[in-house]
Amino acid sequence: MRRPAIDFYYEFSSPYSYLAATRIGALAERAGVHVEWKPFMLGPIFAELGYSSSPFVDVPLKGNHMWRDVERLAVHYGLPDFVKPDPFPVNTLLAARVALHLNDASRPGFTVAAYKAMFAKGCDLSDRTVVQRVLAGLGHYCDHVMEAAELPANKEALKAQTQAARAAGVFGAPSFVAQDGELFWGNDRLEMALAHAVEAAGLPEASKAS
Amino acid sequence: MRRPAIDFYYEFSSPYSYLAATRIGALAERAGVHVEWKPFMLGPIFAELGYSSSPFVDVPLKGNHMWRDVERLAVHYGLPDFVKPDPFPVNTLLAARVALHLNDASRPGFTVAAYKAMFAKGCDLSDRTVVQRVLAGLGHYCDHVMEAAELPANKEALKAQTQAARAAGVFGAPSFVAQDGELFWGNDRLEMALAHAVEAAGLPEASKAS
Incomplete structure (x- = not known):
């Protein structure tokens, strides 16, 4: 049996990624x-899918429900x-590079702190000084980190x-991808993705679905 | 305290409405x-929102994930x-009229049986004889019911x-609307919608959120 593992793909400007990031550790x-x-950056993927913006922006009724x-x-x-x-959405390219x-x-730790700065404290994560403060608050040498992040x-x-x-196969955020390639989209599927990862790790290679 | 109640809006061609319909009773x-x-019919609402078809059809990656x-x-x-x-999607206008x-x-009972005919038994719900068989299987005088449904x-x-x-405010299916107007979209929110309905019914009128 391999060690169960999962890839957690998150986009900083995604509110549901924030919820997943605060829950996935425990x-x-x-x-x-x-x-x-x-x-990762969802923007280029949305562009490939033909979205002009986030569906939450393009369809106001859907966006309003999402915020609520x-x-x-x-x-x-x-x-x-x-x-x-x-x-x-907020431009979170710098935060993604730093992460x-x-x-x-x-x-x-940086990911959760940056998300909380934006979605719990109302800070503008597109502002360099906000990213700096998040890093400094975690004890990082923020100038060194930011310089390296932008190389x-x-x-x-x-x-x-x-x-x-x-x-x-990621088309939205958050997404969870198990070792067997099974993809789970959305904060709502975090628990199911973890259960799948455990199950997939316990199966002999040959019996797994392709 | 009023009796807790909720409106369950469902569209027959919606797979997540099927899941909600099989769960909501218990x-x-x-x-x-x-x-x-x-x-209700989601098609006219999608048209108003500017969708050319279901997002599951328009965005194949999203559709593939949905089926899985x-x-x-x-x-x-x-x-x-x-x-x-x-x-x-399947044309489910007749099933909606009958329901x-x-x-x-x-x-x-008809709703759940019709959903199961389509999503568990693979019957074509756009076929009149399938709707007839579902009705007959429940003991209804199917010709009378179908005639009345199409008046x-x-x-x-x-x-x-x-x-x-x-x-x-419904923009997708299933949707659950509580007595205070709070809307919950998606099978994933069924439990939360029911909990909200109970809570909302227990609050004095004046203290409720608008």
């Missing part, structure tokens, strides 16, 4: 599933009161990760 | 919530193996119910 710990935190839904879920999960970013640059041990190699790495997401 | 019974079963997701959820809920209708025509006691008054009543759905 749930995966309990389930015994290793999580690869994978920031996230607000209700934040209460349900015991998170701080949800703050809707205005304007939306990708950080190592596996630092990435989850060409890291910019390319984020593009490659977005391509990897696309190759895995 | 869950609402346990929660003590009265359910108004409200068949429904298949997994059917297993999770202990339902029979899910059968994908082909082609999709609307039936009285409150008969509507849930102008009932056709107009279905249009009115679709307008009522639109007025309640």
